Amino acid sequence: MNVYLQNFFANFSFLILLCSLICYWIDTSSFLFKTNKSSNASSVAINSSNLIRKLGYIGILISNICLVFLLLIRWKESGHFPLSNLYESLMFLSWCFTLIHLILDRSSIRIEEERSELADARPVPELAYARPLGAITTPSALFTNAFATFSLPPEMQATSPLVPALQSNWLMMHVTVMILSYAALISGSLLAIVFLILTFGKENEVLGQLADARPVNNSTYSLRSRSRKELAMTIDNLSYRILGIGFPFLTIGILSGAVWANEAWGSYWSWDPKETWALLTWLVFAIYLHTRLNKGWQGRSSAIIAATGFIVVWICYLGVNLLGEGLHSYGWLN
DSSP, rough: OOHHHHHHHHHHHHHHHHHHHHHHHHHHHHHHHHHHTTTTTHHHHEEOOOOOOHHHHHHHHHHHHHHHHHHHHHHHHHHSSSSSHHHHHHHHHHHHHHHHHHHHHHHHHHHHHHHHHHHTTTOOGGGGGGGGGHHHHHHHHHHHHHHIIIIIOOOHOOOOOOOOGOTHEEEEEEEHHHHHHHHHHHHHHHHHHHHHHHTTTTHHHHHHHHHSSSGGHHHHHHHHHHHHHHHHHHHHHHHHHHHHHHHHHHHHHHHHHHHEEEEEEOOSOOHHHHHHHHHHHHHHHHHHHHHHHTSSOHHHHHHHHHHHHHHHIIIIIGGGGGGSSSSTTTTTTT
16 A cells, blocks of 8 residues: 555656646746737737746646655655655755746745735736746656656665665754755756856857847847846856755765764765765865855856856766765665
């Protein structure tokens, strides 16, 4: 019965995530297309796509609840917090993506409502650019869910008893915080990559179009340039905020892991591959935040650092486990 329920919640959450992904992509594409058409179309786009956006939000919420039930069932069945193998780790990572999306999307909706009230209930086009968030976090949650559900063999999905090294109360503290930090850092890095794509070679292109355009079309090109700039700036700021959330969690996760390692093996740091790459990940995003806060870097320069962090995070989270070496080689890719 437990296996049936686990399969149901895993498959149902995947289906709902797929539907939410379609909703958010339609919403984002429709909004950007209409914004490029005319100055009044942005307001129309915000109103007309609110329903699609709400459907996507509800889908993410339902998927989040399904993943909670899935993890609770595995917790009850195994008798320990469900983070002892790769399948559970990926499903928890998928849940973290949905949680981050729900928090940030709800915050943006609340800000939109407050700003709209201050502006005599008129839509605020600038805030609607938070919509691309759903087009980033939803596929992240979907792909990790799909990989865990459909790619891993049944023996890797089955619950198993904890190895002695994991039988500690630090399991919940250390691993949950680390995976939550991975989710935030991956989301923020993806937004940085989107920013780089949007701004790649666009400045000169836009200037050339404005110079060569006929007078009647100047307003259209100006609107497109402004819309692209607003979108890029919002994505850059959103990436910065998400990475600013993920970095403290990563720091707490590394520190708690050091304390746990001292209790388990008598040493705070052993320079095993996982620890080394966790430190490299921390350094990359520390450099990113340092350049943003102290050097005043914005735009492409800082986004390149964040985009590099995307690769480093995935190597730290999954790539190191392919080696099957070190103190962290158990319970993941045996």
